[in-house]
Amino acid sequence: MEQFTEQFLKEVVYRGIESDELDYKAAQSWTALTRGGRGKIIRHLIALANNKGGFLVIGVGEDQAGRPSLYTGVSDEECASFDPSTVGTFVNRCVEPPIDFTIERPLIDGKRFVIFIVKPFTQLPHVCCNSVDTELSTGVFYIRTPEASSRPAMRAIEMQQLIQRAMRNQRQQLARVLRGILYESGSLSSTSSESQFADMIDSSAEFFKRRKNPPKESVLFQLSLLPETPGTFDLTGLRKAAADAWRWNPGINFFDGENIENAYLTNVSLRFMASQGNWMWQLYKTGLFHCIGAFPPGSTIDGATLRAWCLCIANFLGRLCTALGWQEEQPLLRIELFNVENVSLVCPPGTPGTCKIGKIEFEFRRSAADLAAGSSAHAAKMLKSIGERFNLTDSQIARLTGPCSGNEGLFR
Numbered sequence: 393m394e395q396f397t398e399q400f401l402k403e404v405v406y407r408g409i410e411s412d413e414l415d416y417k418a419a420q421s422w423t424a425l426t427r428g429g430r431g432k433i434i435r436h437l438i439a440l441a442n443n444k445g446g447f448l449v450i451g452v453g454e455d456q457a458g459r460p461s462l463y464t465g466v467s468d469e470e471c472a473s474f475d476p477s478t479v480g481t482f483v484n485r486c487v488e489p490p491i492d493f494t495i496e497r498p499l500i501d502g503k504r505f506v507i508f509i510v511k512p513f514t515q516l517p518h519v520c521c522n523s524v525d526t527e528l529s530t531g532v533f534y535i536r537t538p539e540a541s542s543r544p545a546m547r548a549i550e551m552q553q554l555i556q557r558a559m560r561n562q563r564q565q566l567a568r569v570l571r572g573i574l575y576e577s578g579s580l581s582s583t584s585s586e587s588q589f590a591d592m593i594d595s596s597a598e599f600f601k602r603r604k605n606p607p608k609e610s611v612l613f614q615l616s617l618l619p620e621t622p623g624t625f626d627l628t629g630l631r632k633a634a635a636d637a638w639r640w641n642p643g644i645n646f647f648d649g650e651n652i653e654n655a656y657l658t659n660v661s662l663r664f665m666a667s668q669g670n671w672m673w674q675l676y677k678t679g680l681f682h683c684i685g686a687f688p689p690g691s692t693i694d695g696a697t698l699r700a701w702c703l704c705i706a707n708f709l710g711r712l713c714t715a716l717g718w719q720e721e722q723p724l725l726r727i728e729l730f731n732v733e734n735v736s737l738v739c740p741p742g743t744p745g746t747c748k749i750g751k752i753e754f755e756f757r758r759s760a761a762d763l764a765a766g767s768s769a770h771a772a773k774m775l776k777s778i779g780e781r782f783n784l785t786d787s788q789i790a791r792l793t794g795p796c797s798g799n800e801g802l803f804r
Contacts, residue, residue: 431524439542465503483542695739
């Protein structure tokens with residue numbers, strides 16, 4: 393199970409909106425719960441694991457309107473009651489196969505919270521094997537719905553989706569085994585897929601330049617997420633995956649719900665071209681994600697805005713990996729900035745940093761699960777790499793990689 397940063401867990405606690413990946417419960421003690429109360433928690437855990445994984449936060453109550461906004465935290469006694477060994481033993485007596493989850497107990501703004509971190513199933517979906525009062529019934533598959541309900545899979549389409557996800561997981565595992573065998577024998581080359589992705593990125597960038605026609609001296613920011621191997625997603629699936637990923641974005645105006653509403657399908661991708669801003673993104677059937685934007689020529693780049701944008705895109709990419717069903721996949725994240733020689737990056741205190749090279753480029757490969765788990769850490773990594781190339785001081789880089797805020801537009 394991947395480790396989560398303190399900042400990421402804080403974002404989860406304060407998200408404030410229940411979804412198919414997040415549920416909140418008021419402060420309570422595991423040892424003081426009735427069997428029915430424990431069964432209710434297990435029902436949520438099964439449902440999350442049978443979907444895309446997610447989080448169950450203990451210590452957030454509801455206000456009079458039913459919103460999870462009372463951040464009370466839990467007492468020391470309540471916190472200690474959620475012993476991972478005791479809870480895990482009880483939970484997995486009721487579930488087959490066992491659920492892969494951990495329990496974190498972070499201290500956030502002086503208050504302790506209990507957070508169940510649930511991984512999605514990797515081979516077979518989870519089924520209840522022991523009834524618990526009226527909360528759990530033997531032989532039932534529980535699912536998590538977009539309306540934040542954890543309930544039995546009752547419709548044929550819901551069972552079909554569970555089966556399809558299980559089959560897809562098995563295909564991915566088989567593909568990894570075969571790739572390993574072929575690479576070891578020297579029978580498989582990655583050249584063809586790399587060439588395919590390069591062609592897509594070049595084509596996307598050229599389309600953007602034709603449509604937006606930015607001045608030749610414009611600073612171009614290009615981000616690409618390249619899957620380990622090309623996928624075969626259908627266009628409807630791409631739209632759904634993008635919509636699922638967008639529900640978790642921080643609400644910054646250049647990545648909001650309008651992106652999905654105004655995105656349109658091409659023969660090979662889901663594309664969004666900003667009507668007001670000078671930027672575009674595409675999600676291809678191969679799983680490749682490409683985003684490109686242009687700064688006005690000779691402009692300076694605002695550090696606070698860049699910081700907010702990097703957190704937003706890192707958060708989106710992590711959620712996109714989950715929505716696409718990637719678990720063991722290790723995609724490559726590539727960042728490129730063009731025409732940046734003598735361009736300044738403003739990040740007070742101190743004078744702006746100035747880039748002395750014409751192009752900035754860097755990349756790093758992470759597991760899809762790692763991208764989903766650590767959006768803040770990956771945003772900080774992007775920002776640090778950019779800040780270094782703009783010759784910022786250590787204190788400016790520390791400020792640049794600090795907590796993200798603001799909702800400015802990056803590409804005007």
